[in-house]
Amino acid sequence: MKSAFVSRLIILSLVFAETYAYDADAIVQAACAASSPGGFVSAIRRTCGGTQATCDAICGSAISGMRDIYGNQGSTTGTCFEAFHFYYKHATLTPEEKGKALMAMHRYGVSGCQSTGCGPNFCCCKA
Numbered sequence: 001m002k003s004a005f006v007s008r009l010i011i012l013s014l015v016f017a018e019t020y021a022y023d024a025d026a027i028v029q030a031a032c033a034a035s036s037p038g039g040f041v042s043a044i045r046r047t048c049g050g051t052q053a054t055c056d057a058i059c060g061s062a063i064s065g066m067r068d069i070y071g072n073q074g075s076t077t078g079t080c081f082e083a084f085h086f087y088y089k090h091a092t093l094t095p096e097e098k099g100k101a102l103m104a105m106h107r108y109g110v111s112g113c114q115s116t117g118c119g120p121n122f123c124c125c126k127a
Contacts, residue, residue: 024086024122031105032124035082040074040127042066048085048118055080055113055123066127074127083112083120 028043044062046055053061056079063078090103112120 024088027103028084028086028105028122028124031084031107032082032122035107035124036126037081040066040070042069042125042127043084044123044125046083046121046123048121050118051116052118054116055083055120055125058123059113059125062125063127066125070127076127078125078127080113080123081110081126082124083108083110083115084122084124085120086122 025043025045029041032041032043042062044055044058046052046058059078059080061078063076066078067074067076085106085108087104087106091100093100093102106120108115108120113123
């Protein structure tokens with residue numbers, strides 16, 4: 001009985017984790033689009049920890065996949081114009097709760113495009 005409960009709990013947490021990540025993707029995509037200079041824009045996930053590729057490098061490498069989504073429109077060069085750190089931990093608020101933070105992001109600006117350490121976990125890329 002205990003084993004079945006633990007199995008269900010693990011499955012539920014995996015489903016929740018996937019939904020949680022998807023929500024972050026949609027939120028950061030909207031933030032990238034809102035802060036974009038115009039054109040075709042994608043929010044690309046970036047690993048946060050240790051020495052990682054810069055958003056400049058990630059955007060350059062992601063151009064083929066970006067253009068596949070856009071129907072081969074836009075530039076053939078991917079460039080970073082913004083970077084965000086989305087904090088996955090967030091509160092759960094009832095509709096009646098007011099004046100409390102729900103979630104948070106840090107906006108790096110274009111300087112985040114050159115970060116190699118943990119910092120931005122999303123790159124805003126333009127094609």
